[in-house]
Each structure stands twice: as C-alpha cells, then as structure tokens.
Amino acid sequence: MNRRSFLKTAGAAGAVVGFGKLSWPHLSAAEPPGAALPTPSWVDKPMRWAQLTLVEDDPGKFDLQFWLDYFQRTRSDAVCLSAGGCVAYYPTKVPFHHRSQWLADRDAFGELVAGCRKLGMVVIARTDPHATYDDVQAAHPDWIAVDAEGQPRRHWASPEMWVTCGLGPYNFEFMTEVKKEIMSRYHVDAIFINRWDGSGMCYCEHCRKNFSDATGYELPRTNDPQDPARRAYILWRQQRLFDLWRLWDADVRKINPDSCVIPNTGGGATSSLDMQRIGELAPTLIADRQARRGLTAPWANGKNGKEFRATMGRKPIVGIFSVGVEEPNRWKDSVQSEAETRLWVADGVANGLRPWFTKFSGVLHDERWLKPVEDLYRRYARWEQYLRNERPLARVGLVYSQQTAWFHGAKVEDHTLGWYQALIEARLPFEMVHDRLLDAAHLDPFKTLILPNIAALSESQCAQLQTFVQSGGSLIATYETSLYDEWGVKRKDFGLADVFGVIFKGRVEGPMQNSYLRLETDPTTGRRHPLLAGLEDAPRIINGVRRIEVEATQPFPNPPLTLIPSYPDLPMEKVYPRVPKTDVPQVFLREVEVGRAVLSPPSGSVRTPRPTPARIVYFPWDIDRTFWEVLSVDHFKLLRNTIAWATNEDPVVTVTGPGVLDVTVWRQRDSMTVHLVNLTNPMMMKGPIRELTSVGKQQVRVCLPDGARPKKVRLLAAEETPRFERAPQYLSVTVPSVLDHEIVAIDF
Numbered sequence: 208m209n210r211r212s213f214l215k216t217a218g219a220a221g222a223v224v225g226f227g228k229l230s231w232p233h234l235s236a237a238e239p240p241g242a243a244l245p246t247p248s249w250v251d252k253p254m255r256w257a258q259l260t261l262v263e264d265d266p267g268k269f270d271l272q273f274w275l276d277y278f279q280r281t282r283s284d285a286v287c288l289s290a291g292g293c294v295a296y297y298p299t300k301v302p303f304h305h306r307s308q309w310l311a312d313r314d315a316f317g318e319l320v321a322g323c324r325k326l327g328m329v330v331i332a333r334t335d336p337h338a339t340y341d342d343v344q345a346a347h348p349d350w351i352a353v354d355a356e357g358q359p360r361r362h363w364a365s366p367e368m369w370v371t372c373g374l375g376p377y378n379f380e381f382m383t384e385v386k387k388e389i390m391s392r393y394h395v396d397a398i399f400i401n402r403w404d405g406s407g408m409c410y411c412e413h414c415r416k417n418f419s420d421a422t423g424y425e426l427p428r429t430n431d432p433q434d435p436a437r438r439a440y441i442l443w444r445q446q447r448l449f450d451l452w453r454l455w456d457a458d459v460r461k462i463n464p465d466s467c468v469i470p471n472t473g474g475g476a477t478s479s480l481d482m483q484r485i486g487e488l489a490p491t492l493i494a495d496r497q498a499r500r501g502l503t504a505p506w507a508n509g510k511n512g513k514e515f516r517a518t519m520g521r522k523p524i525v526g527i528f529s530v531g532v533e534e535p536n537r538w539k540d541s542v543q544s545e546a547e548t549r550l551w552v553a554d555g556v557a558n559g560l561r562p563w564f565t566k567f568s569g570v571l572h573d574e575r576w577l578k579p580v581e582d583l584y585r586r587y588a589r590w591e592q593y594l595r596n597e598r599p600l601a602r603v604g605l606v607y608s609q610q611t612a613w614f615h616g617a618k619v620e621d622h623t624l625g626w627y628q629a630l631i632e633a634r635l636p637f638e639m640v641h642d643r644l645l646d647a648a649h650l651d652p653f654k655t656l657i658l659p660n661i662a663a664l665s666e667s668q669c670a671q672l673q674t675f676v677q678s679g680g681s682l683i684a685t686y687e688t689s690l691y692d693e694w695g696v697k698r699k700d701f702g703l704a705d706v707f708g709v710i711f712k713g714r715v716e717g718p719m720q721n722s723y724l725r726l727e728t729d730p731t732t733g734r735r736h737p738l739l740a741g742l743e744d745a746p747r748i749i750n751g752v753r754r755i756e757v758e759a760t761q762p763f764p765n766p767p768l769t770l771i772p773s774y775p776d777l778p779m780e781k782v783y784p785r786v787p788k789t790d791v792p793q794v795f796l797r798e799v800e801v802g803r804a805v806l807s808p809p810s811g812s813v814r815t816p817r818p819t820p821a822r823i824v825y826f827p828w829d830i831d832r833t834f835w836e837v838l839s840v841d842h843f844k845l846l847r848n849t850i851a852w853a854t855n856e857d858p859v860v861t862v863t864g865p866g867v868l869d870v871t872v873w874r875q876r877d878s879m880t881v882h883l884v885n886l887t888n889p890m891m892m893k894g895p896i897r898e899l900t901s902v903g904k905q906q907v908r909v910c911l912p913d914g915a916r917p918k919k920v921r922l923l924a925a926e927e928t929p930r931f932e933r934a935p936q937y938l939s940v941t942v943p944s945v946l947d948h949e950i951v952a953i954d955f
C-alpha cells in the first residue's frame with residue numbers, strides 16, 4: 208500500500224485524532240463496511256479437531272493407517288495436515304519451495320488428505336513461512352529478515368536456516384504461489400498459516416521503503432509508544448498483515464470459493480493485531496494457547512476463549528492444546544500428565560472453545576497421550592449437542608484494551624488477571640469485552656462492566672460508557688481508567704470524571720509501603736456498607752501499592768473505606784501509624800437512576816433500559832493488580848462484594864459448595880448448560896497437576912430464561928438424572944461431586 212492509498216483510507220475514516228501522517232481510527236475503518244470475509248459452508252460443522260504436523264523425515268517412515276485409525280477412534284471431525292512453506296510434503300513445482308528430503312516420489316500430504324476425506328473429515332492444509340534455506344537466501348537476499356544492525360538473520364533454533372521477512376515479497380509473492388498450488392492440487396477446505404506475521408522487527412530494504420512511503424518515518428529504533436515512528440509502526444505493521452491476509456484469502460477462494468485462509472493470530476490485550484478487525488474478517492479462528500507454563504493460571508485457556516469471543520461473537524473458535532510440556536525450553540516431543548491436559552482442555556470447552564489436539568512428528572516417541580485424548584474426545588462427542596452453544600448468559604463483562612497495551616504500555620494484564628481470579632473464586636459467570644466494541648449491541652447482554660485500569664480511552668469510548676450507564680448499566684473502574692486518551696497521552700482529568708464523580712488532583716502516589724484502609728461504619732445507621740460483607744470483624748485491611756489523588760465533585764457521604772497513609776516499616780521501633788484516621792475515601796460509590804442522564808446520549812443510540820439503577824464504583828488505587836500480586840483474601844472479598852453490589856440483581860446462577868470452580872452458563876437451541884470446571888488442586892497455581900481432586904456436593908441454582916419450561920435435567924459427566932426443585936423462575940439441582948468437569952444440562 209502506498210502512502211496515498213494509506214492516507215486515503217485514513218481520511219475516509221474521518222480522522223478524529225491524529226499524529227504525524229496517521230490517524231488512529233483508520234485501523235478499523237480502513238476496511239470498507241461489510242468487509243467480513245464470506246463464511247465457507249463447512250465452518251460450523253467440526254467440533255473436534257486433530258492436527259498432525261509432520262517433521263521432515265516423516266515421509267516414508269510414519270504409519271499413515273495408524274493416524275487415520277486414531278482420527279476415527281477420537282471421533283475427530285476435522286484435521287490440519289502439514290502441506291508446505293518451510294518443508295513441502297507433496298511434489299511441489301513452485302521454485303524454491305523446499306521438498307522434504309525424504310519425500311522421494313511420494314505425496315505424503317496427498318495420501319493423508321485422501322485418507323481423511325474418506326473418513327468424512329474437514330481437511331485443512333498447514334503452511335509455515337517463517338524460515339528458509341541458503342539457496343533462497345542466495346537467489347533472493349531481499350526475502351530474508353534483517354536485524355537492527357543491517358545483518359540478515361539466521362534462524363535462532365535451526366542455524367542452517369534463515370528467518371524470512373513477514374511483510375515483504377517472500378510472503379506477498381512466494382507464499383501466495385505456494386498457497387495457490389496447494390489449493391489447486393488438493394481443494395482443501397482451508398489453509399492454516401502458522402508463524403506468518405514475522406519474527407520480530409525487520410529492517411530489510413522492503414520494510415524500510417514501504418514504511419517510509421506509507422508514513423514518512425524511518426523504522427523506529429525504540430519501543431517507546433510515545434515515539435511517533437513507533438506508534439506509526441504499530442499501525443503500519445498491522446495494515447501490512449491485514450493486506451496479506453486479504454490477498455491470500457482472495458487467491459485461494461478464486462480456486463475454491465468454499466475455502467478460506469486461517470492465519471494463526473489473535474488473543475487478548477497484549478496481542479499485536481487488532482482483535483476488532485480480526486473479528487470482522489475471520490469466519491473462524493484458532494486460539495493457539497497450547498498449555499500452561501510457569502505460573503500460568505489453570506483458567507487461562509478459558510480466558511482465551513472469552514477474549515476471542517469478545518470480537519468473534521458466535522463464530523466458531525477452536526482451541527489448540529498440546530499434549531506436551533510447553534515450557535520455554537520447548538520439549539516438543541514430550542507428554543504432559545493426563546490430569547493437566549484434561550483440566551486445561553475442560554476449561555477451554557467450558558468457555559466455548561472447540562478442542563484441537565496438536566502433535567508434532569508422525570513417528571511417536573512417547574505414546575502415553577493417546578488414550579487420555581481419545582477418552583476426552585469421545586466424551587465431547589457424547590456431549591456434542593450441549594456444546595453447540597448459541598450464546599453465553601453472563602451478566603458481567605470484563606473489558607480488555609489492546610490500545611492501552613500498545614500505547615500506554617505498562618503491565619495491563621496484571622489488573623485484568625486480578626479481576627479474573629476474583630471472578631473465578633466468586634464463581635460468577637462473565638464474559639470479556641473488547642474496548643472498541645462498547646456499542647449498544649455488544650453491551651446489551653450485560654448489567655455490569657468492569658474496567659480494570661483501562662487507562663487509554665478515547666472521548667467516544669467514554670461517551671459510549673456514559674450511554675451504557677444511562678441505560679442502567681453499572682460500571683466498576685480502577686486506578687488510571689480513562690486518564691489517558693486512545694494514544695496513551697495523559698489527560699488533565701479522567702475522561703470519565705463525570706461518571707466517577709471525581710477529578711484528578713495531579714498526583715499518583717506509589718509504590719506505597721505499609722499503607723492500610725480503614726473500614727468505616729455508617730454513623731447514621733450503625734452499619735457497614737455491603738461492600739464490606741465478610742469483613743465484619745476487621746477494623747482495617749491492607750491497601751494497594753499505588754493510588755491516585757482525587758477530589759469528589761459531588762457528595763459521597765460516609766465512605767466505607769478511608770486511607771491510612773503509609774508509615775515506616777523499619778526499624779521495628781518506628782512502625783506505628785502516624786495518622787491513624789483520615790477522611791480520604793478510597794472507594795467512590797454512587798447510584799444513577801435509570802433514564803437520568805449523566806450527559807445527553809449521543810443521537811441514534813437506542814438501548815433497552817435495565818430494570819435496576821446503574822451503580823458506579825471507582826477505586827482510586829490498584830486493588831486488582833495488588834490482588835493478583837498478593838492474593839489477599841480481604842481484597843478478594845472487596846472485589847466480590849463490589850460486583851454483587853454493582854450488579855444488584857439475582858445472579859444467573861449460584862453454585863454453593865467447597866472448592867474453586869470455573870462456572871459458565873450457556874444457551875443452546877433447545878437447552879441450557881451450567882459448566883462446573885473443578886480447578887481445586889494443590890498444583891493449581893503451578894502445573895503440572897498430578898491428579899484430579901474431586902470436590903463434594905455443589906448446590907446449583909439456575910435462573911431460567913423467560914418462558915423456558917425444563918423438560919429434563921441431566922448431569923452429563925456423572926450420567927445421572929438428578930432430582931431438581933423448581934420455583935417459577937428458578938431450578939435447583941444438587942451435583943453430588945465434580946472430578947474435573949461436570950455439566951448440568953437442562954432441556955427445554
């Protein structure tokens with residue numbers, strides 16, 4: 208894309224805020240309206256995916272029939288098979304497309320495709336363009352990625368290879384020919400593209416020229432998002448990749464109109480490609496979070512499902528899981544413990560992901576994973592009708608913000624992870640919400656939105672949130688939320704100052720040592736605020752680590768939490784509060800009557816009013832981030848009570864009993880389900896889990912959809928028909944125990 212067309216698309220978006228030669232809103236608006244790619248007819252059919260990634264010496268060695276049998280035994284209805292890119296597993300004619308040295312005159316890919324087709328499977332071809340060979344480097348040195356010092360890059364793990372440039376002719380020309388050849392020869396249902404978006408920053412001649420032509424800047428040499436060239440690069444790189452996606456997709460559809468390309472992309476706040484635009488473009492996507500590593504939480508796979516769903520909506524989202532140990536040292540031929548794999552996959556499935564197992568190497572060095580995956584897949588096959596979800600029924604939304612991560616930087620995830628953990632512990636079903644999808648259609652399902660330090664918000668995003676509040680939506684926000692614009696530039700005051708009812712006083716304090724919060728009793732009633740439930744015996748609790756000085760612009764009588772300022776934590780003789788009590792509130796709570804405008808609503812916004820008043824909670828400190836760091840149970844109680852107070856309605860589902868459960872609630876066409884994923888485990892904070900630990904009796908109380916009459920209730924894992932009690936709007940079931948995953952399925 209040249210500079211003129213780039214600027215033209217930017218201008219067409221009605222550049223609201225700009226810098227240099229780029230404007231922010233162009234990123235999503237650069238796609239013409241209705242830019243969604245057509246949906247191939249097969250996309251919603253598969254529920255269980257298999258992936259066999261061949262290694263170069265597999266042809267002639269691996270047992271084809273073994274894999275076909277396994278696909279059948281696992282009831283897999285779709286498969287991803289290695290075709291080309293780094294290694295071609297078929298007799299390619301594209302110059303420089305490297306055939307497997309073990310291929311001889313065979314067609315390993317073609318044989319697999321034919322076998323899987325006979326089984327009735329959806330078949331997609333895998334390509335990987337990120338590395339190439341000396342002959343390519345000699346003939347096309349400009350296809351190779353270049354480092355900041357101007358040197359072509361050898362591959363970090365296979366040093367005889369070269370790293371390719373993701374944004375230049377290697378992808379735009381060579382890989383386009385490879386995809387066209389694969390589609391012409393095999394008419395596969397789609398082409399999956401692994402590692403297609405480059406391997407870090409590239410300073411090759413094409414990247415330098417294309418970037419300069421488009422933006423007027425030299426390629427950035429700093430990661431500072433306040434550097435105009437870095438900001439421009441963050442957007443330009445995405446533009447190149449979306450152009451590449453469209454090019455590949457158009458070319459394969461010319462050959463097979465019922466196909467598409469599936470780039471391996473997407474994720475949460477820290478992912479580099481815009482999820483809003485990805486959600487518009489992709490008919491389906493693969494969420495590639497294969498297992499946990501280090502201190503990854505056991506609910507991280509489900510989080511991924513929620514993040515993708517925030518912009519993909521009902522489009523099928525598939526969750527890749529590995530059967531191996533996914534630590535940084537990459538033991539790619541390893542086998543993970545059965546319990547760890549089961550729980551990881553269960554949390555993905557409970558959160559709407561369709562499972563996809565991946566195995567590298569057609570020759571197995573360790574077969575211990577085969578039986579557990581087979582058992583799991585056969586279970587999901589039995590449950591299939593209850594896994595074809597229409598929509599989640601959660602009433603709480605947790606907002607994530609890529610623009611905050613890109614342009615404000617900082618550790619945005621720590622705030623989100625704190626809320627996520629609290630929501631899991633509170634057993635509350637919730638969804639994640641993309642910060643650039645705050646329109647009525649996306650927010651209508653929710654009563655409460657949580658803004659975990661969503662620092663960077665535009666004026667129009669703030670206006671959307673005000674509209675949400677006017678229609679009865681409740682907001683919970685922490686710390687620097689809306690204190691920066693969409694470019695990460697600090698404002699004089701919060702964009703949401705009117706909603707919070709406070710203004711910024713210009714000072715951020717922290718890191719604070721040894722600071723506390725006083726829990727106050729309302730002198731007029733002699734009682735404590737519901738926010739402090741479960742803390743009746745506590746005079747004070749620990750504070751967070753950073754706080755913002757704010758001043759109320761309206762009355763906040765009897766604040767439930769007040770500041771006890773930081774005092775020395777050493778020498779021990781000096782550890783006594785200098786100021787035992789202040790009148791500085793550390794939470795601001797207010798109620799807004801439905802229909803009472805905070806500001807007049809933007810024209811054209813039509814919303815269904817919510818039945819209870821909107822409630823606003825603003826914490827001027829990092830309660831969520833501190834909770835993730837310290838996991839103080841007092842902070843957990845505050846977070847849980849805050850959601851309950853703000854939401855102010857009967858929950859969709861209440862699950863009472865021992866343990867830590869991820870609870871999700873879904874509607875299918877003729878049924879609804881409550882998933883209980885049992886995360887209770889001595890190893891839950893750091894894997895791998897050794898064994899599944901059953902938890903005892905859970906009382907599940909479900910709010911039934913209007914007019915729904917339950918015909919039958921089943922516990923799918925226990926294979927039992929439990930007794931249930933009915934009130935007009937509710938159904939109560941006792942689940943005797945949960946090992947890893949139970950589903951209460953209610954047929955209407």
Ligand SMILES: [Zn+2]
Binds near residue numbers: 351352373410413
């Ligand atoms: Zn390049």
